[in-house]
Amino acid sequence: MDQGQVFKDTIKQSLAPVLILLDDPTVSEILINGPHDIFVERKGKMEKTTCQFPDEDSLRAAITSIAQSVGRRIHADEPRLDARLPDGSRIAVVIPPCARNGTTVSIRKFTKSKITLAEYIKTGAINEDGARFLDICMFLGKNIIVSGGTGSGKTTLLSLLSSRIPKGQRLIVIEDSSELQVEYEHVVFFETQMANENGKGEVSIRDLVKSSLRLRPDRIIVGEVRSSEALELINAMNTGHKGCLGTVHANSPEDAIVRLEALAQGGDAKISEKALVSQVQSAIDLIVQISRYSDGSRRVAAISEVSGFNEDGSYNVVPIFQLGRLVRKADGSLQGQLEPSGQLPSFMQEIEDNNLPFSRTKFQQVAER
Ligand SMILES: Nc1ncnc2c1ncn2[C@@H]1O[C@H](COP(=O)(O)OP(=O)(O)OP(=O)(O)O)[C@@H](O)[C@H]1O
Ligand SMILES: [Mg+2]
Structure with a gap:
């Protein structure tokens, strides 16, 4: 047997x-x-x-x-x-x-069916415009962090995003325990290893990110960033690896970026705080916040861009799309839509230069209905 x-x-x-x-x-x-x-x-x-x-x-x-x-x-x-x-x-x-x-x-339980973008939209987790915007960001190779609480649907969204990577690249997927469903022609999967009974042989996410950098990745995907590997991932993002992805446990896009900074800080005592903050800021392009709601639904609550710093030195995290008001229907379910904040992404020109079908008007705020 x-x-x-x-x-x-x-x-x-x-x-x-x-x-x-x-x-x-x-x-x-x-x-x-x-x-x-x-x-x-x-x-x-x-x-x-x-x-x-x-x-x-x-x-x-x-x-x-x-x-x-x-x-x-x-x-x-x-x-x-x-x-x-x-x-x-x-x-x-x-x-x-x-x-x-x-x-x-x-x-x-392992969900066998791999969810498609169309099905994901059907669950109400995101609307057409939000999904198309994320698709464009994947195409352009933006570095994206999915942020959310426990069981909020981070891994599901990460699998979905990775299915939208344009063909012809080499992906390296690094996880604690293999969960992500990435169907792609050229993909390498790494999984961490626990120490044996003698306390030897441990291989951490950080070790695997370090190794992956020598294995010619185009994009590195880290299932969950929860420790000092944040530093290597940020370095990778800043050194020509466009389109890296990861998830982080946080309750808002602002918290997510601060958490990444704190995790990366644990990775190297020698780097100054100023240098680190600036690296984090330039590494992360977008944060997608996902949340679980009282009706059991999981929804994208915000798609935010990290663009520079505020006057007080904090990260400037600008929402591009945000979940509008949620209204409870008679059957107990919540109804609401992702809406544009009115803010253009800083890479609007890049979208237009690439002839990507997403017009400026889609970012304009809809009048209150
Ligand atoms: N849009 C969705 N609609 C319905 N169910 C969903 C949706 N997204 C995820 N789920 C379900 O929610 C559960 C948790 O999803 P997932 O594992 O992606 O969450 P997570 O945030 O990665 O969890 P963890 O914090 O444990 O890593 C799974 O059973 C998944 O199938
Ligand atoms: Mg997960």
Whole structure:
């Protein structure tokens, strides 16, 4: 039997009480808070289920065998686990006593269908103009950071953006655990490696960004920028690698750029703050803010351009498109549109020089309806 099948059988046996949820295509995430308390996320909304494990011991045994099947361990000295299952799903576990409800697990299911730009517009996450503007930015090789909270749809949007890269380039994709779905002719995927039992062999995102720079990338895509690799990514963006992409955990475009600066600061004690701030500013072209709303929807909340500094020295982050007022409909869903802020992007001339179909008028504010 091949190794993949052995993994699959282990998962099926171990997770038998939640198998029905694993097999249900409408469930995107399974959240186990101890043996008797199991929730799922469906269409962006949380629901409690009736599924249960018999007791804490059987839940713990299930997790132990899953950890073993992916070559990892979870026990008192290592009470946390983050791993990827053979089908691409992500599992995160914390065991007692840290987890006071009992063994606590999240399984983020791998979504098999790759979403297209047209489908993304259909979900209401973005409108036609916003999507076409992002498409043009991808074509022009702008460096773009997707910013958002946990589960806000950053990875989904990053996959989508990467599918719009013009042909003929070489992409290097770097992730903690492989998640991004990048269908492209010339693409290299790198994944980090944890230290082994002797504390050796760790390979970080930062290490991989450094290596990737010597492997002739046109564009570097970092799944999630969360540490000092921000510095290498910023350097790459400033040294001729146009069109790099990444995501960052932040609640607004302004916070995102400050966070990138703080992360990069951790990467090199020798660089002066002034130099770093100026590098960050010139590296990042656009920040796309994505948020999750109370009706379960995920929407692009803003597409902002980083252009220079304000008088007080802070980054000048200019919204080009912003989500307008959201109004709740009778069925509880929210309705609202991405609207132009009235501000032209600084690269309007470049759009026109390339004969890209996006007229200046699209950036003009619509009169209040
Ligand atoms: N536009 C959308 N409409 C509906 N569901 C979406 C949309 N975008 C993303 N999702 C769903 O939301 C969930 C979270 O998406 P995703 O993994 O992209 O978020 P994330 O911000 O990268 O999460 P994390 O913080 O864990 O990295 C997934 O199940 C995904 O399928
Ligand atoms: Mg993600």
